[in-house]
Structure formats: structure tokens, C-alpha cells
Amino acid sequence: MSTEPLLEVSHLTVDITSAQGPRRILDDISLSIAPGEPMGLVGESGSGKSMTLRTILGMLPHGARVVSGEVRYAGHDILTAGVGRGYRSSVRGAGISMVFQEPAIxxxxxxxxxxxxxxxxxxxxxxxxxxxxxxxxxxxxxxxxxxxxxxxxxxxxxxxxxxxxxxxxxxxxxxxPNVLLCDEPTTALDVTIQAQVLDLFRSMQQERGLGLLYVTHDLAVVAQLCTALSVMQGGRIVEQGGLQAIFDDPQHAYTQRLLRSTPRLPAGPLDAVVAQ
Ligand SMILES: Nc1ncnc2c1ncn2[C@@H]1O[C@H](COP(=O)(O)OP(=O)(O)OP(=O)(O)O)[C@@H](O)[C@H]1O
Ligand SMILES: [Mg+2]
Known part of the structure; x- marks a missing residue:
């Protein structure tokens, strides 16, 4: 399986204009998703996780604007393709799908x-x-x-x-899809159904190299599904790297807190968890 990145976000910066003027909601976001290297995206509420996913798909809310940065999918810059329905369907046709946080939308x-x-x-x-x-x-x-x-x-x-x-x-x-963007897709599910859905994502990764960017508040889910992790705070990525390395030695205070407050986090090596 090739490990060339499927999706590469580089230095993405997004402002949103409100009555109070422009406000930076994403600040210099860079991340890369390769086949077989699913990435978890965690961070406190309002840190910019959903906005990151929506920007990748060109689905920014009214008043939001990409100030700088690039999103490359399979080597092509997909942000400059223009925003709107045509852009979205072409990206979807090209193989990026998203599971939204709110089913109602x-x-x-x-x-x-x-x-x-x-x-x-x-x-x-x-x-x-x-x-x-x-x-x-x-x-x-x-x-x-x-x-x-x-x-x-x-x-x-x-x-x-x-x-x-x-x-x-x-x-x-x-x-x-070749890349699936997931925004808290299993939060409303009970644990057995959640396990079944996680199994399904995992088999799609293994069988056909599905690229995955997975937003959640649950580090136990990240441990079961991802090999890489990005941690966001205030529109920035404050910690990023291999999952095992971050779990072994979290650098940022938010990551340390999150790890401490995850009761179901497996104690042993992650490989043992993934192999279950
Ligand atoms: N439609 C919108 N209009 C204006 N500002 C918005 C809009 N949606 C989100 N924001 C702002 O953008 C920032 C990032 O929000 P985002 O929804 O990406 O957070 P999040 O990390 O997904 O949070 P949560 O964990 O609660 O889902 C927040 O400051 C939020 O207030
Ligand atoms: Mg969100």
C-alpha cells in the first residue's frame, strides 16, 4: 500500500467576519492523511475541529474566508477550484466524503x-x-x-x-470514498453499535487503504482507530504526531489533561488494542 499522502493540508488559515469584525478561527493548520495512517483530531469545544473539516470540503459558513494555505487531495490543490456546489460535488466525486456532527444538516x-x-x-x-x-x-x-x-x-x-x-x-x-472526514460520528451510538461502526472503519482502512480524519472527544476511540493524532486549541494545532509517542509523553497541557481524564484508555501497548 502506498503511503503517499492522500490529503495534505498546509498552513491553512481561516477568518470569519462577524459584527465585531474579523476573527481568526483557523490559524496555520497543517496535517497529512496517508492510506493506513488514520488521524484523530481532538480539542476542546470551539477549537476549530469542525471548521477544519468543513474548510477541506469547501463548506465554510457565511462570512468565513480562507486567508492562506492549501488543501491538496491526490496531488491537486482543491481549494482554488472555487467554492460552491460544483466544487463540492467534484470533490465528492473525487473521493472525499464526510460524516457530519449533526445528522439534521x-x-x-x-x-x-x-x-x-x-x-x-x-x-x-x-x-x-x-x-x-x-x-x-x-x-x-x-x-x-x-x-x-x-x-x-x-x-x-x-x-x-x-x-x-x-x-x-x-x-x-x-x-x-478514498478519504473519509468524520465529525464525532459515533457520539450518539451505544457502545456495542459504536464498536461495530469502528470495526467497519477499521476494515475499510485495512482492505482498501481508506484515509481517515476522525474528530472525537474520546481518546479511547482514537486509540482503537488511529495511528496519528492532532490536538487543537484556539484554532491552532498545539500537538501532533504518532499516537503512541503522544500517549507515552504528551507535551501540551491540554493533551495531558485529556489523557488523565480518559478512564477507558487502554493501559497496554496500542498494538494490543488494535489487534483485538
Ligand atoms: N457558523 C458560524 N459562524 C460564526 N462562527 C462560527 C460558526 N461556526 C463555528 N464558528 C466559530 O468557529 C470556531 C471553531 O468552531 P468549530 O465548530 O470548528 O469548533 P469545534 O472544535 O468543532 O467544537 P465542538 O467540539 O463543540 O464541535 C468557534 O469559535 C466557533 O464559535
Ligand atoms: Mg465541532
Whole structure:
């Protein structure tokens, strides 16, 4: 498997303008995602984790602007491709998918979930209606949704929050991305379902080198899934490196606090955890 970076963010700086004037929300963010080197992204609330993911996808909120920096995907600068719908679909077509923090943003309330999962894919792969429906059911099953045939015909409001979150994950995976950006994708899930979803991400990394940038508050999840870690505070990356090295010897006060306050953190070598 090649370890050339799939996604490279260099010196990304973003301002947002409010009534009080411009405010820097991302300051000189650099990170790199290679196949087989999934990266966890942690940091306190408001530190810029979601903004980093949204900037990569060109989905900045109104008033936000990239001041400087670059986002390269498979060697191409994707920020200068211009912001907007065309840009987003071209990036998605090129293989970056995102699982959003709030299912409400990403799901269409008046469309059956099965159709939402396969909508984009059916067109691209020229699937028949029947084949698309089968694919949706298969993906719902893979993310642990019971009775997936029936659930595929449900509308989002008919499903629990945890199920909606899994529908989003299924929709992101349907695109067969090379890079998956995840924003707290398993927070609303109970621990057994969370374990199943983490297993699914892990097998996609191992089987086809899926690149992963994974935002979470849970270092135990990072330990199970990632080999690298970036820690954000106040719009900056304050610590970055191999996961084991950071767990062994955290440099930044925030990282030290986070490690101390994670009760489920495995004590042994990370390899033992990953091998479980
Ligand atoms: N739509 C918006 N308009 C203006 N400012 C915003 C907007 N969304 C986020 N911000 C600001 O950008 C900064 C970074 O926010 P971001 O959502 O990236 O934080 P986060 O690390 O994802 O936090 P959380 O862990 O709570 O999800 C914060 O100061 C936030 O107030
Ligand atoms: Mg966020």
C-alpha cells in the first residue's frame, strides 16, 4: 500500500467576519492523511475541529474566508477550484466524503433514507433502481441497523438519533470514498453499535487503504482507530504526531489533561488494542 499522502493540508488559515469584525478561527493548520495512517483530531469545544473539516470540503459558513494555505487531495490543490456546489460535488466525486456532527444538516427530511444513501451513487455508477435499493439495504446492515429492508423505506424522523447517525455513515460509505472526514460520528451510538461502526472503519482502512480524519472527544476511540493524532486549541494545532509517542509523553497541557481524564484508555501497548 502506498503511503503517499492522500490529503495534505498546509498552513491553512481561516477568518470569519462577524459584527465585531474579523476573527481568526483557523490559524496555520497543517496535517497529512496517508492510506493506513488514520488521524484523530481532538480539542476542546470551539477549537476549530469542525471548521477544519468543513474548510477541506469547501463548506465554510457565511462570512468565513480562507486567508492562506492549501488543501491538496491526490496531488491537486482543491481549494482554488472555487467554492460552491460544483466544487463540492467534484470533490465528492473525487473521493472525499464526510460524516457530519449533526445528522439534521445532512439528511433530507422528506426523502426515504434508503434513497438518500444511494442517490448520488446510483447516478455515478448507473445502477438500476433495484440494484440501488439493494445496495442501500446492504449498507444499512453493515452499519448495524436491524431490519434494514424496512428501515430503508423510513423517513429520517421515523428513526432514532443513533440510527440517523448510522444512515449518514452508510451514505458516506456508499460514495466509496478514498478519504473519509468524520465529525464525532459515533457520539450518539451505544457502545456495542459504536464498536461495530469502528470495526467497519477499521476494515475499510485495512482492505482498501481508506484515509481517515476522525474528530472525537474520546481518546479511547482514537486509540482503537488511529495511528496519528492532532490536538487543537484556539484554532491552532498545539500537538501532533504518532499516537503512541503522544500517549507515552504528551507535551501540551491540554493533551495531558485529556489523557488523565480518559478512564477507558487502554493501559497496554496500542498494538494490543488494535489487534483485538
Ligand atoms: N457558523 C458560524 N459562524 C460564526 N462562527 C462560527 C460558526 N461556526 C463555528 N464558528 C466559530 O468557529 C470556531 C471553531 O468552531 P468549530 O465548530 O470548528 O469548533 P469545534 O472544535 O468543532 O467544537 P465542538 O467540539 O463543540 O464541535 C468557534 O469559535 C466557533 O464559535
Ligand atoms: Mg465541532
Amino acid at each position: 445532512a439528511l433530507n427530511p422528506v426523502m426515504r433514507v434508503g434513497q438518500q444513501i444511494t442517490d448520488a451513487v446510483a447516478e455515478r455508477k448507473r445502477l438500476s433502481r433495484r440494484a440501488a435499493a439493494d445496495l442501500a439495504v446492504e449498507l444499512l446492515e453493515r452499519v448495524g441497523i436491524p431490519d434494514p429492508g424496512r428501515r430503508a423505506r423510513a423517513y429520517p424522523f421515523e428513526l432514532s438519533g443513533g440510527m440517523r447517525q448510522r444512515v449518514m455513515i452508510a451514505a458516506a460509505l456508499a460514495q466509496e
